[in-house]
Amino acid sequence: MSHPTSSKPASLWKHHAFLWFWCSRLASGFGFQMLSVALGWQVYAMTGRAFDLGLIGLAQFIPSLLLALPAGHVADQFRRRQIIVLSRFFELVAIVLLAIGSWLKILDETMLLGLVVWIGVFRAFEFPAMQSIVPSLVPESILPRAMAMNSSAGQMATIIGPALGGFLYIGGADLVYAVSSALYLVALLCMIGVPLSQVIARTPATLKTLFAGIHFIRARPVILGVISLDLFAVLLGGATALLPIFARDILHTGPWGLGLLRAAPAVGALLMSFWLAHRIIQRRVGLIMFASVAGFGIATIVFALSHWLWLSLLSLALLGAFDMISMVIRGALVQLDTPDEMRGRVSAVNSIFINTSNQLGEFESGVLASAFGAVGAAAIGGVGTLLVVAVWMRLFPQLRARERLTQS
Known part of the structure; x- marks a missing residue:
């Protein structure tokens, strides 16, 4: 596609902005994954109670759930780059305190969980701002590419970050927290390099403005369909929560x-x-969106029935690939069909769906596994995902018939 000559500098400028953003996303992703590993090891070393490991997840989940709608409103009322910078700064302060407390050996469980809640509060404000800032950094025509690259940063951090954090933990929790702090500082500085481009039209906070994202989604079948499809697919296809059972009892392999x-x-x-x-x-x-979610369900069924490690690994890799396709399409549709002044609140509602599906999906898998065994639970989840796809194709014909990411 050709562009007018006058638009080329703006496009190049926005690509430059996305590069800074992507580097910030990568650094913070690695820092957070390493932080998560250290928190789990340290709290378990302190107490020896598996229950306290759940408290770490709860301490992060509750703020994200309670503050999602206010955080979405803030993302639409203030400059998103500034919100991300401030959130990262206060997260950095908390991680530095974890490092100092561990180094001085004065950090106890209460202090640790309190700092985790602190981090959870600012991550709740960071998330909708991070999601809704991307469309302002690149031209609309390449937004799906930008979202895929944005996701790649998170996936790289997920693969390498925990292993790196575990290796560094040999030197102590304070070392992991120190390295995580350095990465967050890099993320903060990179984010400062992203130019300000958001136009602000502030409105006072009311119940109507806080819930505007929910009303907006309900009035648009394509957005409602794509978000709810992901919710129920992840809710039913949460086989990854059962991986320890599959590794030990079905595939007969060890920690490796x-x-x-x-x-x-x-x-x-x-x-x-x-x-x-x-x-x-x-x-x-x-149709590609529905096909990718169906592929997710089929890969889950194959994993459930597999007794070979290589086939289980292949099915899980395909599961992740199909999930990435649906995630990129979902993210692009939501962002492109939402006006910029609403993107923060819509992203906040989307985050509620994502967090709920991940948490409840693991719970659902556990309940089914206790009743039908791990194989039965995973297989039921995969079949359920396929049924959801069939039902949603009938309930949301507008989504099924959607031809292009952009409506124009």
């Missing part, structure tokens, strides 16, 4: 095999994100 199983979905997603970053999905995006 469990590590490979955990990494496989992220590897598949990373490879697919690189492919999508170079190829824009041009046509039949609705």
